[in-house]
Amino acid sequence: MGLHRCWQITLLIVSFFTLSLVEASSHHDPESLIAIFRDLANKEIAKPRTGIVYNISLPANFTGMQVSVIRLRSASFWSRGVNHSFFNIPPRVRAMPNIMRLSIVYDNLGNWSSSYYNVPNYTMVAPVLGFMAYSSPLPALIGSTRMNFSIQGDPITIRFPQMRPQGKNETPICAKLGDGGSVQFFNMAKPFECITESQGHYALVVPSERVEFPSPRAESPAPEVHSHTLWWVLGFVIGFVGLILVILVLFLLVKLDKRRRIRKMEGNSERDLPFDTFWVGESKMPSASMIRTQPALENEQFIVS
Ligand SMILES: *[C@@H]1O[C@H](CO)[C@@H](O)[C@H](O)[C@H]1NC(C)=O
Ligand SMILES: *[C@@H]1O[C@H](CO)[C@@H](O)[C@H](O)[C@H]1NC(C)=O
Ligand SMILES: *[C@@H]1O[C@H](CO)[C@@H](O)[C@H](O)[C@H]1NC(C)=O
Numbered sequence: 001m002g003l004h005r006c007w008q009i010t011l012l013i014v015s016f017f018t019l020s021l022v023e024a025s026s027h028h029d030p031e032s033l034i035a036i037f038r039d040l041a042n043k044e045i046a047k048p049r050t051g052i053v054y055n056i057s058l059p060a061n062f063t064g065m066q067v068s069v070i071r072l073r074s075a076s077f078w079s080r081g082v083n084h085s086f087f088n089i090p091p092r093v094r095a096m097p098n099i100m101r102l103s104i105v106y107d108n109l110g111n112w113s114s115s116y117y118n119v120p121n122y123t124m125v126a127p128v129l130g131f132m133a134y135s136s137p138l139p140a141l142i143g144s145t146r147m148n149f150s151i152q153g154d155p156i157t158i159r160f161p162q163m164r165p166q167g168k169n170e171t172p173i174c175a176k177l178g179d180g181g182s183v184q185f186f187n188m189a190k191p192f193e194c195i196t197e198s199q200g201h202y203a204l205v206v207p208s209e210r211v212e213f214p215s216p217r218a219e220s221p222a223p224e225v226h227s228h229t230l231w232w233v234l235g236f237v238i239g240f241v242g243l244i245l246v247i248l249v250l251f252l253l254v255k256l257d258k259r260r261r262i263r264k265m266e267g268n269s270e271r272d273l274p275f276d277t278f279w280v281g282e283s284k285m286p287s288a289s290m291i292r293t294q295p296a297l298e299n300e301q302f303i304v305s
């Protein structure tokens with residue numbers, strides 16, 4: 001029974017650790033974030049006006065991200081384009097399917113970038129920036145149809161904010177961050193500028209540095225993403241060691257418990273077994289009570305006399 005119980009507890013602890021590790025290592029889901037932005041925008045802006053940029057205020061636990069939305073007539077979008085946030089959509093971009101109005105949601109994931117997107121073997125050197133176009137059937141600001149662009153003139157330009165220089169003089173590469181962690185790389189058109197023909201999320205990356213021992217002369221601060229990864233690795237190791245310790249302790253407890261029970265049984269047999277065996281076959285109860293009460297009586301007599 002004790003062994004079974006201990007196994008149950010061990011299993012529970014193992015599954016707890018596994019779950020927390022999976023949760024810790026899994027990234028936040030960008031698709032659900034996009035849906036949250038859309039819902040917030042629709043909730044916050046009751047009577048949206050066409051052609052006005054609205055900043056969406058986000059719940060406190062999203063601090064660090066920036067989201068804005070603009071609704072446009074398709075005709076004006078086609079003839080004038082829209083230059084907002086970090087994206088310049090020039091004229092002669094057609095939104096498909098062909099509808100009256102569209103809304104474009106812009107986001108800047110800021111310090112959350114690496115929580116939502118991860119480019120293996122690369123380090124992001126600018127925040128992840130995204131834009132997404134939707135149908136805008138009145139009176140809703142953002143409808144459910146996601147639009148596609150058909151570029152008939154110049155492509156869309158993404159202008160990344162210039163971040164602090166990296167330790168190495170690597171030229172960043174543009175990365176389009178697709179669904180399910182897929183990444184497409186392409187070169188910058190100009191420093192900190194990428195060119196694209198589609199909506200979505202974009203980042204600037206440089207190849208990750210190999211982990212080196214810091215030399216005292218080159219004081220290049222490790223990129224934030226790196227120290228993040230290091231912490232996770234450390235957490236993993238500590239968690240794993242802790243798990244093994246817990247299992248060891250449990251096994252020890254099981255062993256001790258077993259030994260104690262065996263000893264108890266042995267103890268019982270020393271005290272009770274001969275007693276029982278001696279009286280086997282005869283009426284146990286009276287004899288036992290006789291034996292047990294006798295010393296008491298003797299004692300009483302002893303005390304009295
Ligand atoms: C929206 O937010 C951006 C960035 O924080 C800011 O520069 C801009 O002034 C804001 N616009 C409005 C209309 O509040
Ligand atoms: C903020 O909290 C909401 C509700 O608890 C959650 O859905 C959302 O993912 C959180 N935001 C972040 C950035 O984790
Ligand atoms: C777009 O706006 C930025 C400032 O927000 C400006 O520097 C840039 O020249 C504009 N681009 C075009 C093509 O108008």
Ligand SMILES: *[C@@H]1O[C@H](CO)[C@@H](O)[C@H](O)[C@H]1NC(C)=O
Pocket residue numbers: 063064111112115
């Ligand atoms: C980003 O910065 C804000 C404060 O500016 C902070 O509240 C938030 O926790 C940070 N997010 C991450 C993922 O570090």
Ligand SMILES: *[C@@H]1O[C@H](CO)[C@@H](O)[C@H](O)[C@H]1NC(C)=O
Pocket residue numbers: 120121
């Ligand atoms: C990252 O680099 C390692 C070693 O150079 C390689 O084995 C791995 O396939 C790379 N991962 C990706 C996603 O390219």
Ligand SMILES: *[C@@H]1O[C@H](CO)[C@@H](O)[C@H](O)[C@H]1NC(C)=O
Pocket residue numbers: 096097145146147148
């Ligand atoms: C947009 O294009 C994708 C494939 O490129 C397609 O699957 C999707 O249906 C298109 N959406 C619309 C609204 O046309």
